[in-house]
Amino acid sequence: MAPKNLSFKIILGSSSMARREILADMGYEFTVMGADIDEKSIRKDNAEELVIALAEAKADAIMSRLKTTDQLEENTHSTLLITADTVAVYEGIIREKPSSKEEARQFIKSYSGGQATVVGSVVVTNLKKGIRKGAWERSEVYFHDIPDEIIDSLIEEGIILNVAGGLMLEHPLTLPFVDTLIGTADSVMGLPRSLTEKLIEEAL
Numbered sequence: 001m002a003p004k005n006l007s008f009k010i011i012l013g014s015s016s017m018a019r020r021e022i023l024a025d026m027g028y029e030f031t032v033m034g035a036d037i038d039e040k041s042i043r044k045d046n047a048e049e050l051v052i053a054l055a056e057a058k059a060d061a062i063m064s065r066l067k068t069t070d071q072l073e074e075n076t077h078s079t080l081l082i083t084a085d086t087v088a089v090y091e092g093i094i095r096e097k098p099s100s101k102e103e104a105r106q107f108i109k110s111y112s113g114g115q116a117t118v119v120g121s122v123v124v125t126n127l128k129k130g131i132r133k134g135a136w137e138r139s140e141v142y143f144h145d146i147p148d149e150i151i152d153s154l155i156e157e158g159i160i161l162n163v164a165g166g167l168m169l170e171h172p173l174t175l176p177f178v179d180t181l182i183g184t185a186d187s188v189m190g191l192p193r194s195l196t197e198k199l200i201e202e203a204l
Helices: 017-025 047-068 101-111 148-157 185-189 193-203
Strands: 008-012 078-090 093-095 115-126 131-143 178-182
Touching: 008 017, 017 185, 047 078, 047 115, 047 131, 078 101, 078 193, 101 148, 115 185, 115 193, 131 185, 131 193
Parallel strands: 008 078
Antiparallel strands: 078 093, 078 115, 115 131, 131 178
């Protein structure tokens, strides 16, 4: 199957495995660059503003890196840079990646039998035309009670320490305890498909 983006290139500005898998699954070919920004230096009072600001900061960081390596060569094709950010919101408090195993445990325990909101942004920058389009999406996840031994296993494995709010919907250990999802799984995983498609079209 030929990639969907024969007429333009995509750089995914994220080291997230889930985002890579979603974008590849959408039929696109792309290269990957991490942004390496200090996320803690960017603060906003509401989650929607924060995820947009973080995705834009990631895009800016990658663009300045591309400029210094002169990778923005004039070519006939547009290059789209896709950046994204996700946070969890619990009882009005914004949660980013857990800072420790203890905090991760506290996060997951609080979701047990409860609910969390996930807010995710996508920003698409057309490097050739200088057009940038961004938007956010929110989903709500309701959980059954999560047994302590499941929480222990998740924390031992360590992967959820790299996930916003320690909330990993698609993990085989947590999936059976998800009661209801209002929104889309790909949005919770970090890259909402339909929103990404829409922004790609707008940026082109």
